[in-house]
Amino acid sequence: MIITGQDLRAVRGTRTVLDGVSLEARPGEVLGLLGANGAGKTTLLRLLAGLEPPAGGNVTFDGRAASSIGRAEMGRQLAYLAQGGAVSWPMTVEAVVALGRLPHGDAPTEAAAIARAMAAADTTHLRARPAGSLSGGERMRVLLARALAVEGRALLADEPVAALDPAHQLHTMEVLRAKARDGQTVVVVLHDLTLASRFCHRIAMLSAGRLIAFGTPGAVLTADILAAAYGVTVEAGTRAGETFILPWTRIRTPAHE
Amino acid sequence: MSRSHRWLIPGLGLLVAVLLLGSLAIGYAPLDLKAALGDVLAGRQSLPALVLLQLRLPRALLGAAVGFSLGLTGAAMQGLMRNPLADPGIVGVSGAAALGAVIAFYSGFANAFALALPLGGLTGAAVATALLLALARRGGGTTLLILAGVALNSLCGALTALALNLSPSPYAALEIVFWLMGSLADRSLDHVALALPFMVVGWGLVLATARGLDALTLGEDTAASLGIPLRRLRLLVIGGTAAAVGASVAVAGAIGFVGLVVPHLLRPLVGHRPGRLLLASGLGGAALTLAADIALRLLPIRPELKLGVVTALIGAPFFLALLWRLRREAE
Numbered sequence: 048m049i050i051t052g053q054d055l056r057a058v059r060g061t062r063t064v065l066d067g068v069s070l071e072a073r074p075g076e077v078l079g080l081l082g083a084n085g086a087g088k089t090t091l092l093r094l095l096a097g098l099e100p101p102a103g104g105n106v107t108f109d110g111r112a113a114s115s116i117g118r119a120e121m122g123r124q125l126a127y128l129a130q131g132g133a134v135s136w137p138m139t140v141e142a143v144v145a146l147g148r149l150p151h152g153d154a155p156t157e158a159a160a161i162a163r164a165m166a167a168a169d170t171t172h173l174r175a176r177p178a179g180s181l182s183g184g185e186r187m188r189v190l191l192a193r194a195l196a197v198e199g200r201a202l203l204a205d206e207p208v209a210a211l212d213p214a215h216q217l218h219t220m221e222v223l224r225a226k227a228r229d230g231q232t233v234v235v236v237l238h239d240l241t242l243a244s245r246f247c248h249r250i251a252m253l254s255a256g257r258l259i260a261f262g263t264p265g266a267v268l269t270a271d272i273l274a275a276a277y278g279v280t281v282e283a284g285t286r287a288g289e290t291f292i293l294p295w296t297r298i299r300t301p302a303h304e
Numbered sequence: 305m306s307r308s309h310r311w312l313i314p315g316l317g318l319l320v321a322v323l324l325l326g327s328l329a330i331g332y333a334p335l336d337l338k339a340a341l342g343d344v345l346a347g348r349q350s351l352p353a354l355v356l357l358q359l360r361l362p363r364a365l366l367g368a369a370v371g372f373s374l375g376l377t378g379a380a381m382q383g384l385m386r387n388p389l390a391d392p393g394i395v396g397v398s399g400a401a402a403l404g405a406v407i408a409f410y411s412g413f414a415n416a417f418a419l420a421l422p423l424g425g426l427t428g429a430a431v432a433t434a435l436l437l438a439l440a441r442r443g444g445g446t447t448l449l450i451l452a453g454v455a456l457n458s459l460c461g462a463l464t465a466l467a468l469n470l471s472p473s474p475y476a477a478l479e480i481v482f483w484l485m486g487s488l489a490d491r492s493l494d495h496v497a498l499a500l501p502f503m504v505v506g507w508g509l510v511l512a513t514a515r516g517l518d519a520l521t522l523g524e525d526t527a528a529s530l531g532i533p534l535r536r537l538r539l540l541v542i543g544g545t546a547a548a549v550g551a552s553v554a555v556a557g558a559i560g561f562v563g564l565v566v567p568h569l570l571r572p573l574v575g576h577r578p579g580r581l582l583l584a585s586g587l588g589g590a591a592l593t594l595a596a597d598i599a600l601r602l603l604p605i606r607p608e609l610k611l612g613v614v615t616a617l618i619g620a621p622f623f624l625a626l627l628w629r630l631r632r633e634a635e
Binding site for chain 1: 525528
């Protein structure tokens with residue numbers, strides 16, 4: 048699914064939180080959304096998921112507006128993994144993951160899809176546990192499995208690695224990468240520069256609601272752009288052809304408008 | 305689905321059926337249920353037939369319907385709010401229904417004709433519902449609607465207190481207070497005919513939200529991404545709750561604790577799934593209300609205790625014991 052945002056604007060009360068953002072997420076690619084806290088990453092992701100109509104500009108899915116596709120069809124095509132991820136009731140992990148099949152309502156294939164999603168997110172061993180007994184990282188993986196269970200054509204994830212240990216951070220990024228390889232359109236909000244550099248095909252860098260760079264990791268994750276976006280200097284190197292980037296010193300706190 | 309889940313609904317249904325029969329069989333005048341039923345079916349206007357049709361049947365039917373309404377809407381409100389402390393009264397409709405009935409009392413309409421009281425209650429509930437739905441239509445979120453409900457409840461409570469305060473005679477005030485405690489005594493089939501249609505519509509609206517409430521477990525954004533129309537979900541739950549609870553309060557007064565306790569009790573038995581809890585909680589509410597109404601008729605206390613008093617007397621300690629147990633399990 049090609050998700051296109053054109054000249055997007057979003058407001059919260061009287062504050063403009065996103066302005067003039069145009070980008071495209073393509074099938075087979077992982078698009079990383081980066082930027083400082085409050086730069087507008089989550090807002091942009093919600094617009095691209097069709098969860099909120101933009102105050103200006105438009106979002107299309109394969110050239111069609113969300114309204115012409117319909118809620119149920121959107122639910123089948125596009126999975127959204129929210130930030131933080133609360134589970135209000137202590138349902139079992141398996142029941143939580145099964146919610147990903149809700150838009151499909153297809154009982155016969157349901158069990159197989161749920162099992163696939165739980166295996167992919169390394170949560171099969173948790174299947175009978177109540178959601179309330181999970182650690183933060185385990186819960187995030189369960190919610191990733193829930194999103195994978197949709198088996199749609201696009202997967203939009205808001206900070207899916209925030210609470211994870213290093214091994215599971217790598218594992219989750221590998222899962223997202225594999226989904227892209229299967230032809231899905233993957234958009235992910237990240238803070239880790241090295242993960243962004245290694246696993247994203249393209250990166251959109253936001254600063255104070257504006258898109259300040261959009262392109263390959265090599266083109267976007269430069270010292271100048273990172274200094275402008277985060278107010279930090281970085282140390283970078285390569286290992287086996289891949290780049291790692293570490294934030295090193297603070298120049299200033301990130302820009303606010 | 306585990307074994308206990310599969311048998312829960314039929315089991316609760318059976319329990320409600322048995323308690324319905326029990327409610328028909330137990331009363332102040334001795335009644336041969338079989339003979340009375342025979343008379344009713346044969347169309348004979350015998351005394352047993354009259355007792356069954358005019359006294360026992362309305363009481364039993366209202367007990368089941370009011371209890372079902374409270375249990376069902378309690379589960380739905382808790383699901384919508386994603387909070388186990390929510391109860392059907394939280395939307396403010398029960399306060400408004402009580403106020404409507406109190407106005408019917410106060411104005412003297414209640415003495416003029418028997419159905420003035422429930423009609424007053426329904427009018428109060430309808431006004432409150434219209435207000436809430438208008439707010440929901442304008443895009444108010446769940447928190448805003450609940451706060452509006454709280455405000456509505458306080459306003460109606462204050463106006464009810466004002467009516468008591470200005471009451472012309474202590475006897476009239478006492479009558480209002482007794483009515484507010486909730487009871488199923490001396491209701492007729494007219495009451496059933498008046499309230500049941502609103503309740504059935506309310507049940508239908510609320511039961512249609514099962515999938516939406518399941519999805520809401522993961523938050524509003526995730527539910528929306530699963531194709532759930534959130535505004536419609538709110539309208540259904542709040543509109544349905546208003547119809548069912550408004551009608552309940554209009555005919556039976558305020559019956560507390562059923563809508564809060566029953567969903568808690570049954571939630572573990574449905575795997576904590578808010579959608580599956582709806583029907584179970586409705587049946588559980590019907591069973592608890594019928595049982596409490598049978599219990600107060602069996603107690604040797606006259607005049608009989610008010611149903612709302614008994615449900616709170618059973619419900620509150622039970623609730624505390626439940627919290628005690630949950631606390632221990634959590635440790």
